[in-house]
Amino acid sequence: MKKEQVVNCQFSVWYSLFKKHTIKSVILPLPQNVIDYLLDDGTLVWSDDETTTIVTAPEFPEFSSRVQEAINTLGGSVFPKLNWSAPQDASWIALNSSLRCQSLTDIFLLFKSSDFIAHDFTRPECHPVQLVLRKWSELIPGGEFRCFVKENKLIGISQRDYTQYYQHISKQKHLISQSIQDFFTSHIQYKFLDEDFVFDVYRDSWGEVWLIDLNPFGEVTDSLLFTWEELISGCNLRAQPVEGGAPQQDDLAFRYTTSEVTVQPSPCLSYRIPRDFVDLSTGEDAYKLIDFLKLKRGQQDEESDEDA
Ligand SMILES: Nc1ncnc2c1ncn2[C@@H]1O[C@H](COP(=O)(O)OP(=O)(O)O)[C@@H](O)[C@H]1O
Ligand SMILES: [Mg+2]
Structure with missing residues (x-):
């Protein structure tokens, strides 16, 4: 990862580019x-x-x-x-x-x-x-998603709060994935200073998508339900089986926690001990x-x- 990639993700840089689509x-x-x-x-x-x-x-x-x-x-x-x-x-x-x-x-x-x-x-x-x-802004954790962009293509979306199972995500997976993809193509694609980056979004209860943060594409950013190996190689991103067999969009993998039994310990737990x-x-x-x-x-x- 280049130093500029990190510098470009500082708030003042991306906020001036995407003011209209963020808080x-x-x-x-x-x-x-x-x-x-x-x-x-x-x-x-x-x-x-x-x-x-x-x-x-x-x-x-x-x-x-x-x-x-x-x-x-x-x-x-x-x-x-x-x-x-x-x-x-x-x-x-x-x-x-x-x-x-x-x-x-x-x-x-x-x-x-x-x-x-x-x-x-x-x-x-x-x-x-x-x-x-x-x-x-009161953000509901189940509405937050992290999006991985490689060579200006959206290759992966992960549920942000992956320690929880959210029924609405599995029910509306196509809708969510489509609305994030649309947001990306209309407002983000080719408009950032790098072609590889990670952006976080919030999809509100009206279905509107908002930009929350920009992060460098690489190990310094949490890859959530992906691994950096997968994201960097771009291979087998859609290995996670899709319930119902409905096809995912070309080359775009949408990952979310699929059932209550897979709930994992929260990564923030270690910060709760003062x-x-x-x-x-x-x-x-x-x-x-x-x-x-x-x-x-x-x-x-x-x-x-x-x-x-
Ligand atoms: N304006 C806001 N109001 C309330 N909560 C927010 C706001 N912006 C962000 N958050 C919450 O804080 C989390 C971290 O915000 P973020 O700007 O990505 O910080 P960092 O880059 O340090 O992780 C977000 O995922 C969201 O849940
Ligand atoms: Mg952040």
Whole structure:
């Protein structure tokens, strides 16, 4: 995989190409002092009686008001991410256990708890780092699909949440596959900067298809119900038997979880054990926890202000 393939998949690049077909979003540059704060593991302040005094998170008045303005423009709730990654491994820390954010404090809490976000900061090809705020949309996992494109041809579609069996997917497989193929030919094909790539879509309850994300074609992207060997060679993609014997479209393989017995452990399960508590128990990462507590307290203060 070429470096450009990765660079082309950063949010600002693909969003400018496919704005009309994806969720409304705002991109904000991250000021250096905010980056420093996000990378900082926190500062311990000891009071005279040797108990820990937890200081509140620093304030970034100008940045904070730009973020709040963007959140308001997007309807009051957002899904936050950086150029590449969303803090999906950190949803457990949020009061609502979701990535839905209403303030900069909510975003900081997720970002400081996420290894995925920390990883984006360390990738030289990710710079400059940008904050991406997307209008919050309740996406039903059974409506999400990942699509593999090789030489500008759609060769495979996989159910995204493959750990679950969804009856509507097996019932409507032809319709789903056709609507994604149509979306691809009308809006995506030949319009991206590479000829090999992976795109994620959401098919809403009216049958309309939306672009969710763009990813590089290669090992860095989860191949879900395919293997990268299969996708790269392009051979035997349609080896999965099709119920009812109806022919699949030429060269396009649609894979989904076929019955309740095949339900697999969720790949996200390993993220549900708070990584930082593990670190804490081994004495390595006390500062991170202190940061969480500061942010949590900030959040609670905000809430009690609202109640008042
Ligand atoms: N605007 C949004 N509102 C709510 N949930 C979202 C939104 N955008 C994405 N999601 C959910 O988050 C998941 C990951 O989003 P994505 O942008 O692909 O992040 P990443 O590239 O880090 O995996 C999606 O599969 C979807 O379930
Ligand atoms: Mg993604």
